[in-house]
Amino acid sequence: MTPTISLHADLPAFSRLVYGAWRLNDGADNTPQHALRKIEACLAQGISTFDHADIYGNYSCETLFGQALALRPGLRQQIQLVSKCDIMLTTDKFPDRRVKYYDTSAFHIRASVDNSLRRLGVERLDLLLIHRPDPFMDAAATGACLDALVKAGKIGAAGVSNFRPWDFALLQSAMRTPLVTNQVEISLLERSSFLDGTLAHCQQHKILPMAWSPLAGGRLFGADEAAHRLQPLLARVAAEQGVQPDAVAIAWLLAHPANILPVVGTNNPQRVAALRAEGIDALSATAWGRILGKGDADKPPLYIIGEEGGVEVEAHPAIRRLADLTPARLGREEGACISRIYVAPEDLSAAKVVLQRVWRQPSLLS
Numbered sequence: 001m002t003p004t005i006s007l008h009a010d011l012p013a014f015s016r017l018v019y020g021a022w023r024l025n026d027g028a029d030n031t032p033q034h035a036l037r038k039i040e041a042c043l044a045q046g047i048s049t050f051d052h053a054d055i056y057g058n059y060s061c062e063t064l065f066g067q068a069l070a071l072r073p074g075l076r077q078q079i080q081l082v083s084k085c086d087i088m089l090t091t092d093k094f095p096d097r098r099v100k101y102y103d104t105s106a107f108h109i110r111a112s113v114d115n116s117l118r119r120l121g122v123e124r125l126d127l128l129l130i131h132r133p134d135p136f137m138d139a140a141a142t143g144a145c146l147d148a149l150v151k152a153g154k155i156g157a158a159g160v161s162n163f164r165p166w167d168f169a170l171l172q173s174a175m176r177t178p179l180v181t182n183q184v185e186i187s188l189l190e191r192s193s194f195l196d197g198t199l200a201h202c203q204q205h206k207i208l209p210m211a212w213s214p215l216a217g218g219r220l221f222g223a224d225e226a227a228h229r230l231q232p233l234l235a236r237v238a239a240e241q242g243v244q245p246d247a248v249a250i251a252w253l254l255a256h257p258a259n260i261l262p263v264v265g266t267n268n269p270q271r272v273a274a275l276r277a278e279g280i281d282a283l284s285a286t287a288w289g290r291i292l293g294k295g296d297a298d299k300p301p302l303y304i305i306g307e308e309g310g311v312e313v314e315a316h317p318a319i320r321r322l323a324d325l326t327p328a329r330l331g332r333e334e335g336a337c338i339s340r341i342y343v344a345p346e347d348l349s350a351a352k353v354v355l356q357r358v359w360r361q362p363s364l365l366s
């Protein structure tokens, strides 16, 4: 079963994997009965936290989810509900709106929460997120409104989404209650938050981040160039672990010390069933880095893993080309025994020649 995790002592535990409802209304079958089947498929995996936004499905997904909940009223007690507000879409639902903008005024936040509660058919959201930073935000007014919603019991807590650390700090400085998460885009194809301070800020302040589009919205399995480089390695690790490649991509996020909660968005109940958060061995730092490196456009397609005292190590960055692959060079650079070599498909025949003629160790190629 998917483990749970605590975002804050005053909140119910959230499931470590969250199900995102953005695409809930996109499938071939958009009946409440089918939506209920998806919810039940999640619960069967221990995925009990559901991520919404007022705008999802052109303001239709919360309604569909609410209709599904109404088919099994006891469900509300088993799930945690997240929703978001502040994006003002131009849509047929609001024909007078001429431009897309953000609204973090107390008036809009209160109205949006009331609408979400009505559409979902519930009395309380466990978590409300400000969906995107609003350049016009009056932090004092927004913060006071979020505090008041917590106090009134309409939301369990507030958080943010797509905020940079300074936006987060500004809003938090105007609040009494804690902002408990920052939901940002993180996947093997979108890795900026690892180095731009977003995850560092979360770790420093013990805020658990959520990762939206953890499979890059499905692009990880498409023809995208970076995805193409990653796919053989994901498939191989998946085969070793007896799971699907998407579970490896999710495990890669789960392994990070920031305690990321991936928000998955598949509309396919069978894919939900395969997304086990447990059952895959924790990825070592080396394995994590190896997968990270595969997504880098500027890395060569050749990766070398050595072993020293039973610990896997990557080859020295200086070893970049097949021509550099001599045992003496590796020994000098790494002081390590070479245990396995991974090569891109296009380098396979060249690598075999090197291994057989130079090293006489063809079995090293995995």
Ligand SMILES: NC(=O)c1ccc[n+]([C@@H]2O[C@H](COP(=O)([O-])OP(=O)(O)OC[C@H]3O[C@@H](n4cnc5c(N)ncnc54)[C@H](OP(=O)(O)O)[C@@H]3O)[C@@H](O)[C@H]2O)c1
Residues within 6 Å of the ligand: 019, 020, 021, 022, 023, 051, 052, 131, 161, 162, 183, 184, 211, 212, 213, 214, 215, 216, 217, 218, 219, 221, 246, 263, 264, 265, 266, 267, 268, 271
């Ligand atoms: N805060 C924000 O600004 C923000 C922005 C965007 C999204 N979100 C949240 O994040 C959630 C997840 O986003 P997402 O839907 O983009 O997440 P995702 O899990 O990265 O992508 C889901 C998409 O990938 C496809 N997919 C999944 N596994 C696949 C596989 N093995 N092979 C091929 N395709 C596969 C799915 O197709 P199938 O349906 O066919 O499986 C679906 O179209 C949303 O529902 C929403 O709650 C938040």
